[in-house]
Amino acid sequence: MSTPAPFRVAITADAVRADGSSIHGDLGLGRLSEAGIDWHVLPSYEDPIPAEHLEGVDAVLSLGHIHFGEETLAAAPDLRLVARFGAGYDTIDLDACTRAGVLVTNTPAAVRKPLAAAGLTLMLALAHQLFAKDRLTRTSRWGEREHFRGASLDGATLGIVGFGSVGAELARMAAPLGLRVLGNNRSGAHPQARELGVELTGLNELLAASDYVVLCAALTPETEKLIGRRELALMKPSAFLVNIGRGPLVDTDALRTALRQGRIAGAGLDVFDPEPLLPDDELLSMENVVLSPHSLCWTADFTRDVSASAIEAILDVAAGRRPRNLLNPAAFGVRGAETAGAAAAAARL
Structure with missing residues (x-):
């Protein structure tokens, strides 16, 4: 045999x-x-x-x-x-x-906590203008620090787009910070939403109400360029966009324009379209953008x-x-x- x-x-x-x-x-x-x-x-x-x-x-x-x-x-x-x-x-x-x-x-369960922590990291860095202040310190520009005041977290609204296991974990991590949390997903339901105090709502409503919008959605034909010019225009001028899902969830050209024109306050990006970023991409030189090379959860x-x-x-x-x-x-x-x-x-x- x-x-x-x-x-x-x-x-x-x-x-x-x-x-x-x-x-x-x-x-x-x-x-x-x-x-x-x-x-x-x-x-x-x-x-x-x-x-x-x-x-x-x-x-x-x-x-x-x-x-x-x-x-x-x-x-x-x-x-x-x-x-x-x-x-x-x-x-x-x-x-x-x-x-x-x-x-x-x-391996969805294994990435849940590290990816949620990555989203929270970008939120905190944006809220406190961490990297702008890092650059001020490194270049001895202490006199300019008054121009880089942080944004509030307590009482602010966090909107999680693609509210699934990662989004639920992010909501759990954010709870002690005093954030109100909104969620959006295709089904309009999640078994942990009520327990976590998360209000599930439509995408337009979430974008208009949120101070921090975190994208956790999977990339599908339906979610490609989910956030484009129209959606960015719905956000508050003081709001921040964080993408830890996939780069093509966002229309990158529309995002560059919104950031350049001050339509939103800033962005934290761990994923991009295209990926990696080209060396002359405008995002690389923007003061109100925090970047990570698709590895923040590693x-x-x-x-x-x-x-x-x-x-x-x-x-x-x-x-x-x-x-x-x-x-x-x-x-x-x-x-x-x-x-x-x-x-x-x-x-x-």
Whole structure:
């Protein structure tokens, strides 16, 4: 009786080196080795992944935003799982994956607290004009500090667009600061809204009433450029916009104009469109903008929890189990993932 081939995992090369070390820190790849799973880092970063790099690959651990569409999936008949390192999956065609029987998982619970903390960090930095005051101090311009007075948090209104798990965590963190919190999402409901004292309302009402607007929404065709010229015009001139969701949620040209003309007080951005920013982008020189290179939530607990969740999904599929955080449950069993995984697991016992 022949021994089944080991479960093979390919790791995208956008954030991992050939030896498995990562810009995020220890990913816990040793757990895969201990389970008898073969893993390797792809030889180069290419998007989409070339077909020859997916030959014989059962799962891809995608650390960035690699595209998975019909052509890629058709050229990868052995592929059973795309495990996303993080919550976003806007570059993955879920319908195509479901038709092909390829499972897709993400790690929403693991990013909840770090991402909410990132949103709060940008809010606080904007409220206190932290980076403008940092520059004053570094350039010995103490005499100008009277022109950089902070904004109030106590009694101010925080509007969270895309009120889901991250938004709920942000509301929980903001509660001790005395903020009134409004929320907006597609369903108009959230199980924790009442408990957290969050009033769910329409987008227009939220924008008009809020002193701080934080974008936590997922990027979909419906949410692309959700915040454009019209929406920015609804905001108070004293209000701040924070984006920790995805860059294309905002019409960047409209945002530059609003900031330049003082239609809003400032912006805190961890995500951009395009990304990375071009060296001559006007946002880079604006005093009322706080910027972070899509990494503000990268903390030790982020790496620990996201890695553990993604690795657990791979271990589950390799053993024939249905993984947690499965985004397309209808795909389970289409390619016989659970049968092949169970057989391979039994052979290793």
